[in-house]
Amino acid sequence: MGRIKREDYVKAIETSLAEYVPEKALPQQKLFNAMRYSLLAGGKRIRPVLLLEFCGLCGGDQEAALPFACALEMVHTYSLIHDDLPCMDDDGMRRGRPSNHVVFGEAQALLAGDALLTAAFETMLSEESINNAGAEKAAAAAGTLAKAAGAYGMAGGQEIDLESEGQSISADMLLKMDECKTGALILAAAKMGCILAGADEKQTAAAVTFSKAVGISFQIVDDILDVSANEEALGKPVGSDAEKGKSTYVSTMGMEKAQEAVRELTGTAVSALDVFGKDGQYLKNFAGRLANRKN
Amino acid sequence: MGRIKREDYVKAIETSLAEYVPEKALPQQKLFNAMRYSLLAGGKRIRPVLLLEFCGLCGGDQEAALPFACALEMVHTYSLIHDDLPCMDDDGMRRGRPSNHVVFGEAQALLAGDALLTAAFETMLSEESINNAGAEKAAAAAGTLAKAAGAYGMAGGQEIDLESEGQSISADMLLKMDECKTGALILAAAKMGCILAGADEKQTAAAVTFSKAVGISFQIVDDILDVSANEEALGKPVGSDAEKGKSTYVSTMGMEKAQEAVRELTGTAVSALDVFGKDGQYLKNFAGRLANRKN
Numbered sequence: 001m002g003r004i005k006r007e008d009y010v011k012a013i014e015t016s017l018a019e020y021v022p023e024k025a026l027p028q029q030k031l032f033n034a035m036r037y038s039l040l041a042g043g044k045r046i047r048p049v050l051l052l053e054f055c056g057l058c059g060g061d062q063e064a065a066l067p068f069a070c071a072l073e074m075v076h077t078y079s080l081i082h083d084d085l086p087c088m089d090d091d092g093m094r095r096g097r098p099s100n101h102v103v104f105g106e107a108q109a110l111l112a113g114d115a116l117l118t119a120a121f122e123t124m125l126s127e128e129s130i131n132n133a134g135a136e137k138a139a140a141a142a143g144t145l146a147k148a149a150g151a152y153g154m155a156g157g158q159e160i161d162l163e164s165e166g167q168s169i170s171a172d173m174l175l176k177m178d179e180c181k182t183g184a185l186i187l188a189a190a191k192m193g194c195i196l197a198g199a200d201e202k203q204t205a206a207a208v209t210f211s212k213a214v215g216i217s218f219q220i221v222d223d224i225l226d227v228s229a230n231e232e233a234l235g236k237p238v239g240s241d242a243e244k245g246k247s248t249y250v251s252t253m254g255m256e257k258a259q260e261a262v263r264e265l266t267g268t269a270v271s272a273l274d275v276f277g278k279d280g281q282y283l284k285n286f287a288g289r290l291a292n293r294k295n
Numbered sequence: 296m297g298r299i300k301r302e303d304y305v306k307a308i309e310t311s312l313a314e315y316v317p318e319k320a321l322p323q324q325k326l327f328n329a330m331r332y333s334l335l336a337g338g339k340r341i342r343p344v345l346l347l348e349f350c351g352l353c354g355g356d357q358e359a360a361l362p363f364a365c366a367l368e369m370v371h372t373y374s375l376i377h378d379d380l381p382c383m384d385d386d387g388m389r390r391g392r393p394s395n396h397v398v399f400g401e402a403q404a405l406l407a408g409d410a411l412l413t414a415a416f417e418t419m420l421s422e423e424s425i426n427n428a429g430a431e432k433a434a435a436a437a438g439t440l441a442k443a444a445g446a447y448g449m450a451g452g453q454e455i456d457l458e459s460e461g462q463s464i465s466a467d468m469l470l471k472m473d474e475c476k477t478g479a480l481i482l483a484a485a486k487m488g489c490i491l492a493g494a495d496e497k498q499t500a501a502a503v504t505f506s507k508a509v510g511i512s513f514q515i516v517d518d519i520l521d522v523s524a525n526e527e528a529l530g531k532p533v534g535s536d537a538e539k540g541k542s543t544y545v546s547t548m549g550m551e552k553a554q555e556a557v558r559e560l561t562g563t564a565v566s567a568l569d570v571f572g573k574d575g576q577y578l579k580n581f582a583g584r585l586a587n588r589k590n
Binding site for chain 1: 316320322323325326327330373377380382383400401402403405406408409410412413414416417419420421422425430431433434435437438440441442444445446447450451453454455457458468471
């Protein structure tokens, strides 16, 4: 039964990511370089950390959960690479560095994204991962990620984004878009942690409430930062939503109400964790840090 | 224990594909339209047919295997959509119709490909699919497809293709490229059929020998057709490999030796099926038809 110390989460995730997508893989070395460029570019690792923590809170084997945590980060990274492409958002900067396609070219970036999405499932469904997690848990967790990333989840949210560019959309549609585009993977992280730990209904319900609230709050903070952040801290240009005519929480409800919504959602998330007693404190702090982040 | 009649394979596959990617899925209707445009555009359905047949030959439940067969076709279709994009092969025609991005635009085609790749795993790892196939078989089969589609398989082959465009490559590298780009999914089809049926070692070894030979033969025939086919029958322009300066079997070994290789590989494939006795006849004919196809 492998436990991972909380202070070692990010290190464990990054070490494993680097192993799953190795440096030497001839004759496809360039593909692996492009995958690693974005996958190992830092980032907050929010989704894998959530998975590991919920798995631990519910008494699961965190070592066995590590490939699933890494898979979440691979899916998240693929979505960033494809979203940044010229035919999508055409963003040249990401995490303070040139976007994948700026460095490697469009074709290579497209393929690196494809390969990362596929690698997520390869990683979760390797013989070793299946053996360590158990086939039932592995299949259910991988299925949960697939659903969250697909046409009814993250890709579906991207579709709404694509169709609504340059026009203002209703508050309802904005919420639906963000529930899909940002919320689905964060919710999947919590659910997968619970599945892998064999959590009970009460624990799972708390994880779902927490991660749904955090998912939307996270997107509202993103929208706020796009207006108000320090560009250097953010690692990408400020004001890009407005420039592209995108509807955001700030544009639909105003800055003050957006900030109020973050406070309320964070409160909801924090309260949900009470079922975990004082073990829930780590995620309470985590939610607080996400609400007050500067990038 | 669901069996599917051989003459009903393609109908069963196409009916299921249309159900897995449904017509009405608001507010992401456009995404589903783009996915269906390429997924339901006909095609030979070679990979899902191989999976169903090997599953049946080895005594498996073909109804339970159907989602896995459909997943193979989704992965194949995503790869065609992305390969046709302007930044990749920039092909405007596919299966006698305008390519996905010509009809729906680049961003939508990119997203439709992403969503189809994801839908493959969603389909294999739905609660229903896992229950019907059993978690161990479902996880192993889905893992096999992930590996075949990823950076060491199909995406890796695409990488070699990308890097070698405009320059001639060695016969060895050409073989490696095609083993990855075309062979990996065909091999996965056979392996997945065996996994889902719980095939024994002898059956699996025969399926592997058959599908490896058919996979390379299939690509050589593709290369031959690119030089010699009737454009209308082919559904896409003839001579596009040469125009793009791509190395092919015809350019490296000449037409005569390429045709000889197809005969030899088909012979190898057919012989491997002897372990299945007279039940193997269907796939023997199948291999023969693939060798002599006109598109």
